[in-house]
Amino acid sequence: MKRQNRVGSRLVIGLMFLFLYAPILLLIIFSFNAGDSSAVWKGFSLQWYGKLFQNRLIMESVYTTLLVSLLATAIATVAGTFAAIGLYSLGRKRREALLTVNNIPMMNADIVTGVSLCLFFVAFFQGWGTFARWFNSVQSAVELPDRLVLGFTTLLLAHIAFDIPYVILNVAPKLRQMDRNLMDAAQDLGCTWMQAFWKVMLPEIKPGIVSGALIAFTMSIDDFIISYFTAGSASSTLAMAIYGMTKKRVTPEVNAVSTILFLSVLLLLVLSNIKEVRAEARERLGAARKPSALDRARMKLAEPRFKWLRRGTAAVLACAFIASVSFLSYATSSRPVVNVCSWGEYIDEDLITQFEEATGIRVNYQTAESNEALYSLLKSGGADYDVVVPSDYMIGRLIAEDMLEPLDYSQIPNFSLIDDRFKNLSYDPDNRYTVPYTWGTLGIIYNTAMVDGEITSWSALYDDKYAGNVLLINNSRDAIGEALLYLGYSVNTTDEAQIREAYELVADANRRGVFQGRVMDEVFQKMEGGNAAIATYYAGDYLSMVDNQAEGVDLAFVIPEEGSNWFVDAMCMLKDAPHQEEAHKWINFIASTEANLANMDYIWYASPNREALEKYPAYYEELYGEELDPEVYEIMAAPPETLERCEAYLNLPAATLNLYNALWTQLGTS
């Protein structure tokens, strides 16, 4: 063996580990940051660890992740071991054929597995729904649930499905190495079949089972893509929670949870390695070493007469595990629930707690990225929401496609507090489906430190001067709408030529490299941190960005001279929502003046509640002891003369929507 190159090779290995671990170390260091940035150090603090344990989203997702990984590993290990034994007692031809099918999930890209499982589950649910409705209609003794949705069960099934092949792959070589006559010999010597299996076969293949289980667990913990497509809206793994957060403002709580995870895995690894090293050392030393008290106890326990004690302990532990799991799932499922889906950074989270304390109803609060993404979620059958908060034009589409349930306004007395300006709007002319949540305007947000002079026109978005510094809004309606406005067309045009012209404007700027990225809620950290000069977003969000802007960043907001979009987001209930009573309570609670004031103060979006809108400046003064800047109030609640320059989006005919979709998909390809 060559030895002269040791230093060089070790240097390379060291550099590789530096590459692997530097980002993780930085992640850990910034979990102790006093500030909330993950790039600027503001001093040492443990605050994020405290906040982590209060963050329900993260804690619940950690729990889901661990539970699904452990359960999937346990089930996949047992099932995979038996499957491997079965496969290896088949003839060679059949075995090879089945192993090829077994390899499919491993060879396939995760996204293909995820997508195909998602389609399968949804198809199954539809079939089941039809069957259950028929079954319930012909008899009344048993009531079958006719509405199944993606959730923890499908997530678990998917994990088991991609774990099993890894177990088989690891058990198979051990089975191949095993002498097939061993089992026969054991049985000839008087073992029953069961004894032969436990005493002969299992010990032989045990190393394969252990490494298979280990890999299955690793794959489960590491997975994001398959979970993303099969978990639906009700349960999310840590990876999904983080993916959701990276779109918004990532707080160092994520760093804190990474640190804890990393350190606990490190600890486990060190412990298991120490154990292994000790075992090896003991083997080398042979019997020379005197057994310690612990070893003696272990040996005693290993005696046959303690067999039942060992099995009993294992059984008790298993029962305890199952009991705790089922208790937890019972505890969470027995309480009344309402599933709400809204946008990121779009509610004062204290309101959720207040509502839960007042009514005892658990709020399962989720967020979607954009109206179009929400629509996809609803259509793909992945969502189990009761209340959603789409914008005007999307509400029109949902109503047109019969996806909303009419509201019972007698259960929503607070609806009377909504200003008449926001009732009976074009998307819901008889106001049967909606209770407005907020309203506002779309505009350009820019960092005056990175832009010369004032911006007054949408043209800035397509200007080479700002190449690489403009953030394009990542939804077709707003992005193409802005271009339509710039060209002087209506945002609701159905003229294909006009829409294509607007698209060309955006696509051309994209080709020239004007856009740094396509963002939705990622815009917060980008603009606050001074990582981009120009973006378009909503007035309320501009105000919260100003609140959080880093040093040296000075943000400004403008509604361009060509005019803009004004929107209403309203709460509606989905067709056949499972928790209608709770949904009405939630809508009524959110429509109250107090909730609207709290929300206005937290998210800076204007309220449609007449009282709240009027009272807000006084509320602000009382809360902060200073007067609310009238300019801020004007940006928040645009005055009528500004609104006159703005146009609301209407639902578009199907052909135009398809054109939007096709163009939008193409944009990424140019």
Next chain:
Amino acid sequence: MKNKLSWFAVPYVVWMALMVVIPILIMVVYSFTTAEFQGTLENFSEMGSYAGVFLRSFRLAIVATLICLLIGYPVSYWMAHEGPGFQRVAMALIMLPMWMNFLLRTYSWMSILENNGLLNQFFRAVGLLDLLGVEYIPMIGTSGAVVLGMVYNYLPFMILPIYSVILKLDHSLLEAARDLGADSQRVFRKVILPLSLPGVLSGVTMVFVPSVSTFAISRLLGGGTQMMLGDLIEQQFLGGAYDPHLGAAISMVMMVIVVVCMVVMNHFGEGEEQAVML
């Protein structure tokens, strides 16, 4: 006894039919139908306009795979020649990041590569930015950042199989080659390299397949401008443009291309269970 044991395979065959075969069949059905489930080939004829995404995905994935191979092969080779203690620790260190979720690992790069991120701050502090006369070096949102993310995430998948193959090499073969007069370069070229090829192939597969289909990495580090096949598919299912039929068609084309690549590649290696990781 044989027959008795083979019954164990039955539940799994049923399970595979349900969870592997039928889902893929459903995907195939989707890809050949319209939203009203009428037969069509439109989903495939539209594919031409996404050629750019296909090209970019394959280009970036190939680059990432090559880089992984260039780093991974020598590292695994040298690691296999270290002492057992060193190897144990090194293996543990390579596996360790995989128990943190891959999204956490990708996320950690975001704050490093931002225009105002740690790397640019560092460049500013050492005066590199003034030297170049720029305010920052753009890194996030470039294809380089996406490749970096892939290499970072999938490098262990390259190292593990190569390492385990090299570790299992029969040393008497090397000695025989040397005894027959081959110098060390020749031993490497003629003996070690061909024998480690199965490991290389399985490493290449395990890096290439997730790279070509990723959407989280391109989304987080590519800033949405570096759209890849994964993003395209995701957009059709849970993103801004809802069309599962088109999404299924793209998934299918990707699956076929990947399978063809794998079959062609495995043709050069030995066809025996290569994906063994540990």
